[in-house]
Amino acid sequence: MGKPGRVLWVTGAGSGMGRAAAVAAGAGGRRVALSGRRAEALEEVAEAVRAAGGEALVVPLDVTDVAAIDAAHATIADAWGRVDDLVLSAGLNTPRRTWSDQRIDDFQAIVATNLTAVAAVVQASIEDLRAASGVVVVISSVAGWGFKPGTGIAYAASKTAVGVLCRDLNVAEWPNGVRATHLCPGDVDTDFLSMRPQVPDAEGREGMLSPDDVARAVLFALDAPSHVRIDELVITPTHLR
């Protein structure tokens, strides 16, 4: 299984689902470019990718900096020729989620991270994706699958919009061989939960998905044969209401 040698660029690779997907892809022999803001976390993930059997390249990046995305793409292309596939896991939310307490600067940062950056990384890579018959896996949310109040206005809006972006990629780019998956997890036990207004304790996290549960689904989409498109995947803990 796996597609050894293919170049996978992962954003949000320093932790959580991005990290788990990067390591799982490395285990399948992929070359994995790791992006996020914390270089130290990326170095640790690079070691884990190599230990799993893959190659790793650390490319620190703030995905809200569009010029830096182009530079990061150039770094990967210099090292490995091109980007074949993408896993876009970088994401942001805020505990201030209601019309009573949200702030528009938070709103802008969330949209920039969850939506605009996804478009910008795809745009920077589009010629490569066409040449490679590439797969784009966007880690969205159940809040992007159906309306889910309480998840945050900017968060739900940006995750819903990223689903439209995936559908557009599939409709517009299939003749060029590009496929996209809108991957919508429910609760996953990661650092992301620290951005909730009430941060769940150990008991509250029991039964949640693990990053590895989602990584399996990411690899399922990445490894699908080229005539198979996984448009959307919804993955939830069995207890989710």
Ligand SMILES: NC(=O)c1ccc[n+]([C@@H]2O[C@H](COP(=O)([O-])OP(=O)(O)OC[C@H]3O[C@@H](n4cnc5c(N)ncnc54)[C@H](OP(=O)(O)O)[C@@H]3O)[C@@H](O)[C@H]2O)c1
């Ligand atoms: N955990 C859940 O319950 C859950 C459920 C559904 C969907 N999601 C989504 O899953 C994705 C991954 O989150 P996670 O749960 O795995 O949590 P996580 O461990 O906090 O991962 C989020 C990653 O995004 C990176 N990131 C944030 N802002 C960035 C920026 N401006 N530039 C580059 N990287 C940035 C962070 O790294 P740096 O801080 O180093 O940049 C971090 O590694 C997110 O898109 C989130 O919306 C999470």
